[in-house]
Amino acid sequence: MSINSTNTPRWQGYLAAFTVVCCWTGFNIVSRLGGKSVLTPFDVAALRFLVSGLFMVPIFFIFGNQLNKLQLFIIGTVGGFGYALCAYSGFMFAPAAHAGIIINGGIPLATAGIAWIFLKDRPKPLSLLALFLAALGVAVISFHSLQTHSADTPHVIWGDIFFILAALAWSTFGILVRIWNIRPVDAMSGIGVTSLLIYLPIYLLFLPKGIHEASFSTILLQGFYQGIIAALVAGFCYTFATLVLGSGAASLTLAIVPGTSAILAIPFLNEPITLSTGIGVVLVSIGALLGVRAKKPK
Template sequence: MSPRSQGYVFVAITMCIWGGFTITSRLNAQWGISAWDITALRFALAFCILMPILIYKKDTAFLWKKRPFLLAMIGGVGYCLTSYSAFHYVPAAHAAIFLNGCIPLCTAVAGFLLFKEPFDRHTWISLMIMLAAIGIMSFLMYQETGIAFGFGDMLFFFSAIWWGIFTVLLRQWKLSAWHAMTSVAIWSALIYVPIYLVFLPKNLTEPQPLDLVLQVIFHGIFVVMIATLAYVEAIKRLGAFKTGSIVTLAPFIAAILAVPLLNEPLSRAIIFGLIGMAVGALQPWRWFMHKDSLQQKIKQQKEQLK
């Protein structure tokens, strides 16, 4: 397979897992699996798999630094608790809008506030489209239900803030995909699991054992490990913009699939929000202006040979 074909395979893997995250996280709420429980079990399983590998490879020195710890607290514990909790209050479609749709916005704002990264013209256009979409959608929701924003929507927005900060820090600190993934999983388990065992409520008897096992395997292995590595490999072959644009579609597709699969409503306000946030996040006008990294490398090689 060519590098480009490999890239699309990795993109497909990432999309399936990210879309599955939206559906299965909503199922957690329906099956009685609390955010406290799934967060602890997810990181506990990842820790049991990854820590022996790091010890065997004698690759644990990077863990004992401040940066991996901070990444785990923001992109691991903070993100998981708010996002998993939000699914207990609002349908899956709200995650596509207030979580995945707002991540580009929060990432751009975090980059500006933390490292003075300027907004380019495309970012400004995206921000205006997304803010307008949220404003109009909120107005329509208020007309339909009398509530413009719910508590779950606020939790999703906090999750987008955590992930935006996490993305900016990861980009600035330049950790490898392997070190970023393992540090988030291991430090999250080391800090959160003991707190969960001693202080936090547990609800492990209500869910069916098979449901609980399936959720832990999916979120602990597929979401934490496989999706992260597949996403990074796709970026290497297709470039960050094209990869990010394609995989961002996954939660929006999952929100539509949740209507027949989970019997969730899809109102006029939600449809408008999905379309507006998808356009703002994907920036489709840039597809015709952007070359992937593979094309750029080939062009550079040809120029060097001249």
Template sequence: MRALQAIEKGYLFALTTVCIWSGFVIISRVGGQSPLTPFDVAALRTLFAAAILLPWWLPRLLNPAKRKLQWYQSLSFALLAGISYPLFAYGGFHYAPANHGAVLIAGTLPFFTTLFALMLLREMPSLQRMLGLALIISGVTTLFVAMMRGASWQSLPGDLMFLAASLCWSLFAVLLRYWQTRAFDVTLGVVAFSLLVYVPVYVVFLPKALAQASWGDIALQGFYQGGIVVCVAMWTFAKATELLGAVRVAVIMSAVPVAGTLLAVAWLGELLTPASAMGLLLTFLGALIGALARAKVILPATP
């Protein structure tokens, strides 16, 4: 009974993350079209999250006895999810449309996660999950070809950045499971170490355009990226991974291309062709089938 309740909670956390990530696609594209640089948005994300979670991460930083993670774990999580992932993602939205980000970040997440899970967790996908993955890759490929038809290749740098963002988040997701960490501890570790590592580099060395941006742009990016994406979605993602496993959660995240693309059509006026609609359907079916599949563990993995 408790196991069933835990699984139900895991799906709830995963679906919450899907909703927030879908909004992340739109808000990040809005930020990409504003005067703010990707470095500015990453800094706002870190500063807002650090300010909100200050009462929890600061005591742990000052008192080693209260820390729940090893320093190398917090640093690894921060470098992957707190620094590299947002910089690649925000950089991508400067060059490519929102629907590209929705498809390439979340759509490729199951494949990178499956690969890292096989390497670190010795977890082999079942036949049902492989079928789901096959449908997802068919849908993602259909979506991407439809988006690139008749378009220039000016978005290619952004698309490559989206793939790099997906790679960083996939490794982060598998390390959550590998080190068997708790969601709130991970969130605090990411925020604290991102503040200590990234913000000083940003202040001293990186280009800034805060003075050219409106207060509305700054408030929107800081609140959503820091307050919602980090403080809420990072925790719900980590919690879902804790309860369901990294690969299953990554497969569920394949619903983001569907929701993100539809939001991009409704809010940003991006086009939805019949081929794109077919790609969305294939991706959704693959995510549904893969999410319900069980993984096959070939050897027990220990941290």
């Protein structure tokens, strides 16, 4: 099914963008709940790819896939379980607000850096300012984690490092999508099916598990949210919003998620907003807004 951006009402695009904000914010909250539970990062990733993979298998075979086997393996490794394992590992150690700042702020930063180095795509001056602010926001959070490294919070900095690796993995995936001109349906079905076939057997045979100790409600929440909402709904809605509103307006979601994640972490996770977190949220949000402005056509 194709989407005609000129005939589709713009309110549908804004509704899709709002849905993405909810999905990405919820991802940070739900993933942090999983990280604080008996589930291991390997369990959460397995639930994500089991559910999304089963949904994507028929789409993979019905619509076909234009990627070769090597490309499928690479996007499944980098944009699939590579990104997921780094993100879920980070949620074991660091607050949800850190994920909102580092992942959502780090993705455009890492993407611009990779594109600059390997594609010779030099950012415009305003984009450089936006990237500097995003980098500063990430640095504030990381520096604060190092400064507060103590017996009470010994591993927060490791969570931040995993979030940085997750941002690098997703940015690399985005660059590959651009280089290989991958269709959204190929990317989603390729990640789902490849991760299901490669990661699940490794998980079942070799990786540590805590899922047998988890309650049914915990397993159901993580399986539903990670496999359907985060992996499928968010991806479709972001693609739809981009087609209807344009990439600039759709990218505004990056500016909103750090703030909404930090706010919702207070009642749902009992994680208060510290001064460094607040500064990081403001810097990353301003950087994202400037980045969108820099991308607007003259």
